[in-house]
Amino acid sequence: TITIGVLALQGDVREHRAALESAGARTVGVRRPEELAAVDGLVLPGGESTTIDKLLRIFDLAEPLRARIREGLPVYGSCAGMILLADHILGGTADQRTLGGLDVTVRRNAFGRQVDSFETDLPFEGLAPGGAADEQGTVPDGATGSVHAVFIRAPWVEDVGPGVRVLARIPDEEAPGIPAAAAGRIVAVQQGSLLATSFHPEISGDTRVHELFVRIAKG
Numbered sequence: 001t002i003t004i005g006v007l008a009l010q011g012d013v014r015e016h017r018a019a020l021e022s023a024g025a026r027t028v029g030v031r032r033p034e035e036l037a038a039v040d041g042l043v044l045p046g047g048e049s050t051t052i053d054k055l056l057r058i059f060d061l062a063e064p065l066r067a068r069i070r071e072g073l074p075v076y077g078s079c080a081g082m083i084l085l086a087d088h089i090l091g092g093t094a095d096q097r098t099l100g101g102l103d104v105t106v107r108r109n110a111f112g113r114q115v116d117s118f119e120t121d122l123p124f125e126g127l128a129p130g131g132a133a134d135e136q137g138t139v140p141d142g143a144t145g146s147v148h149a150v151f152i153r154a155p156w157v158e159d160v161g162p163g164v165r166v167l168a169r170i171p172d173e174e175a176p177g178i179p180a181a182a183a184g185r186i187v188a189v190q191q192g193s194l195l196a197t198s199f200h201p202e203i204s205g206d207t208r209v210h211e212l213f214v215r216i217a218k219g
């Protein structure tokens with residue numbers, strides 16, 4: 001069984017662990033370098049990226065985590081976790097740093113103050129249509145399923161490098177509660193064993209994004 005850590009400094013740790021366990025992984029909370037060293041993959045939950053950045057440094061996790069990402073550790077970042085994985089951020093604080101690894105530019109708090117949070121259904125590539133992976137755990141390449149996505153003061157991906165696969169965008173059609181400027185914006189990406197979403201699948205009761213990550217982590 002694969003062991004997936006969930007960074008347990010801030011955020012929805014319990015929800016991520018539950019989703020990963022129903023996707024067939026063993027899980028462990030990660031707060032110390034020894035715990036990080038023992039995992040086969042890691043989830044960076046949402047929260048406040050500036051706070052998590054500071055805590056990573058205080059807990060002596062920032063450098064070991066950067067090193068493991070360079071070595072190919074599978075990591076899934078949701079919301080603030082997406083910001084932490086990004087090589088470049090817009091709208092960060094002056095001293096904010098990221099772990100990096102994902103060749104994207106992310107805009108923090110991109111959807112604007114007037115719409116702190118919203119929910120919408122998105123087509124998401126790599127998810128079986130309307131359901132989980134089949135019994136063998138396989139999903140046909142390019143299979144697109146609809147996912148109910150919850151955005152909370154979320155970032156979007158403003159720019160992607162050549163090795164980055166776009167998995168989901170905000171639909172182009174206008175919808176109530178979604179700012180017009182968000183149309184077509186990238187909100188889920190994959191680059192090798194790194195996966196990131198602007199939204200929070202762990203609170204929607206749908207475990208398909210976690211199943212996708214477990215498949216990525218198993219290689």
Ligand code: GLN
Nearest residue numbers: 046047048049079080153
């Ligand atoms: N706005 C937060 C940040 O900048 C992210 C919000 C979230 O993770 N839900 O880190």
